[in-house]
Amino acid sequence: MRNLRSRSRVMLKDFSVQSLFMGLLTAFVGFTSSFAVVLHGLQAVGATDAQAASGLMALSISMGLCAVMLSAVTRLPVSIAWSTPGAALLASIGTIDGGFNAAVGAFILCGVLIVVAGLFKPLGRAVAAIPAPLANAMLSGVLLGLCFAPVKAVAFNPLLGLPIILTWIVVGAFKRLWAVPAALVAFALVLAFGVDIPVGALSSVEQSLVPVIDIVHPVFNLAGFVSIALPLFIVTMASQNIPGIAVLKVNHYDPMPGLLFAVTGVFSLLAAPFGGHAVNLAAITAAMCAGQDAHADPSRRYWAALISGVGYVIFGLLAGAVTAFVALAPPILIEAVAGLALVGAFSSSAMAAFQAPESREAAAITFLVTASGVSFGGISGAFWGLIAGGLMLALSRIVQARKK
Template sequence: MLRDLSAQSTVMGLLAAFVGFASSFAVVLHGLVGAGASEAQAASGLAALSISMGFCAILLSLWTRLPISIAWSTPGAALLAATGGIEGGFPAAVGAFILCALLIVAAGLLKPFGRLVAAIPPVLASAMLAGVLVGLCLAPVKAVAFDPRLGLPIVLAWAVAGRMHRLAAVPAALIAFGLVVALGVEIPANAGARLADSIGLRFEWVTPVFTWSGLITIALPLFVVTMASQNIPGIAVLNVSGYQPAPGRLFAATGVFSLFSAPFGGHAVNLAAITAAMCAGEDAHADPRRRYWAAIVAGVAYIVFGVLAPTITALVALAPAILIEAVAGLALIGAFAGAASVAFREPATREAAAVTFLVTASGVSFAGVSGTFWGLAVGGAMLLIARAGRRV
């Protein structure tokens, strides 16, 4: 088996892991903190997710001999940031993470349940996702308004690097973020001690609390966006690349690894889409049967990044929150554009999609339930009414 490992697969696997981690870890940290996590709990969640992703990718790729790339749910983290804290605090959010993981396992193992998930109209799921993302995508503008000397270099680095190569945009924004923090932000006197204390992997156990609000406000929307924007596209990427895995087993496996990471603050892991295209494409190896090593190498790299998560979190905490929100927003502009394009493509469903988007983006809660759930519910009702009217 080791004879299948090549320099080409190694390089592509390392690149995929770097792109996957660097392009969205800011979103994950912001989402966990938004859900009520402390700095230590957010670092623990980031580490648990990264390590779970790594082991899941390694085991699934070895088992199937296919390039199964795994990622954390970036749209799910954006959902957490948009939803904010719920009654019961972060323990209730962790309880919702566990419920979401169980739903993902059920979607993979129970065919009727999986068909029910697949029946959710893509226009509504996309509109909900766009509504979740729009708030974060405004953060770069707010960062420039907060302090042009700090915010503008981050945005310009993203724009210029993105013109050269799309995958270089967010890493360039991260480099600019590091430079503006080092050169333009007053570093606290105890920063060195805090960074020294952060060295070493520490998991923070969070005893879950299961609440009705957590189920409706976090678990169900997190499940929908993870399945609709990560797991299902991840299977599509593999199919386009010539691989035909059994989707149910892969979905269930990601749900199991989500269960492992949830008590330590991780919200969800799932099949990757962008990095899946990197590991499953010709650049990973000329022979499709040997590309699975790229996903394995990426998995090993994710484990290493997970060990470094506490230090990464401590470094990020030195900067004004709006700057890391700006990096997160820049990382999500592509996802927002894609979701909005799908949501508003068809004139017949455009109004229902618009209502879903607006209710979700409002961030307003009704009866203790966030606008994310109500956006999908009201949009679905409008879609049913429109279809009934056409039949009359």
Template sequence: MSGSFSVPALAAGLLAAFVGFASSFAVVVSGLTAVGATQAEAASGLMALSIAMGVCGIYLSLKTKLPISVAWSTPGAALLATSGPAAGGFTAAVGAFLVTGVLIVVAGLWKPLGRWVAAIPAPLASAMLAGVLLGLCLAPVRAVAETPALALPIIVAWAAVGKFRRLYAVPAAVLVAMGLIAATTHVAPEAMGPLWPQPVLVVPTFSFGAVIGIALPLFIVTMASQNIPGMAVLNVNGYRPSPGPLFTTTGLFSIAGAPFGAHAVNLAAITAALCAGPDAHPDPRRRYWAAVVAGAGYIVFGLLAGAATAFISASPPILIEAVAGLALLGAFGGALMGAVAEPREREAAVITFLVTASGLTFLGISGAFWGLLAGGGMHALTQWRSKP
């Protein structure tokens, strides 16, 4: 029967949920902690993200009968991890998350904003993302220098599994890291905190530095690195939904999750291929069930957010950063290639990359904004000089 549930859709959806959560939850927790979240607030944020993207994915997939996969913004979490504590603390960061959600909604409702985001030169957007990711992608090297006995097995597992199936490489590294940390780290039970996540409502505050330094770069990274590629994955697999309503819906779910510490949810890019591709079902009309199953899986993983966050909090930070860095290597390589592919834009892109990667914070605004501003200035100068 056309459109009915199937075993291939079940398998593809479960795999998408596991890969999506296991590959990057460490990045999310690191990002939330970096901008000032406590362990309880980080667990709440991870839970809110998981539930928001699960419910959002189920809603969009059932409504459209298309495999609309929703994920958290992994590049956005990496941006947070390199931004440092927000001026005004975590409440200001939550205020920035709300602004990001509003901007995503506006981008879906008001086409000029979407066009402005799309008009940002792709090399500059890629360079900003590469600069954001550089610090975390260096973590595996630092981990080998600091704790080779623990870091090397994680990297070997990632490389060996990736040789046969790249999709499973990071989950394999996560499992090895969990085993090593459990075997070598002793933490008193009272220091772990609650394993069942408790929603923590954070009353947002709004500061100019957090809005400019967190919200705007988070919005640009989420749109350029998640929503736009997510639409491309759907289009490649023969689906042509209108992007505006999808962006608006993910923005509304981002707004709903922000007071509980969620930074942003968006269209999935990598795991979307699992649900939208032929492995989910030979019949394209039946693949949407894979996205529904993935959404349900994310909700279940969200209920384990307390245990995941407690485990990360009890682990050596460098090992968690190393796993996060391995998860982001592919994104970093793609961003770096996109940044320098066009010779005319290369100088502006390199400036964007260097300023962003420097970690510069000026006037309470993070380097991602200044990198895009510096690169944009060089891009404008190059365009002006090239005019006859």
């Protein structure tokens, strides 16, 4: 007890207004910049509005509690996020056999795989051994369809779509970090002044201020494991967890990857029965909490990640109202906001996929098969894209080795 009190006093001394501000900013940017992607992804695999709201709430609260716990215990600025690329993956897969119940079963299996990857080093090494060009090509192929949404929104109704896109462009030209939150504000204004909202619809938003809890009975089947669990695991590890560790190391911290992976897997398991797909280490917002803007003293920056966790919990409790408000708009508009939020991720993953000449053709095959969205045998294109690209890369390496 005495040690706990001593530790608490030390932590309180480390607190700063600078870290408080950065933590609140991180939570705001992290939630508003990608909650639309999460909602769209969950609904694409069969979730109702209530189930999507429950999933959003579970994810936000889980990643908030995970950030608070890890940051307090390790004294490192461990920023946690939901798997945005994973949500985009769900949007590209669509409903599988068994509906959303099977998707939830796949979320649970994905959480188990993340825990095992953290505790069982060979599996973690196997994931890290997936060629980066192929992982990035799969991710860019997954993101491509959703990145078309802003253009489709303009075609649907220029008066509704253009203000959102122009706001994103103008604000992004000055401050990239605020581009998506600004687009979200534009979306809210378009919804308020440009969309004919039925009488009494806003009252449903007010009623939704009460947190939505919807427990989904999981169904486990092969289609869910191969089409959702496995690709979701690979995307989450390759695009979120591994880069999250890299961000901490770049900022001169020495994290324990296995422990952090395992803990995020546990919190993914906690969120899954309520409809949440995956919780993982953050990459972009991790740079906010681990950078000098959080505090001049690196040993005190963990408070920024801790405060962001508290912010995520608060946002999670409001998830029902957020979902009800979004449901008032034509679906293409929220898809447009989600697509704008993923433009940066698409451009960086595409550049990384096609950068190395020796793997460019294999990456192209992975990208094309994944982006096609075609399923074979009930298994999504993301999985087949990775398999096809891997076979092509292996073949080209064998041929090159024989030439030598």
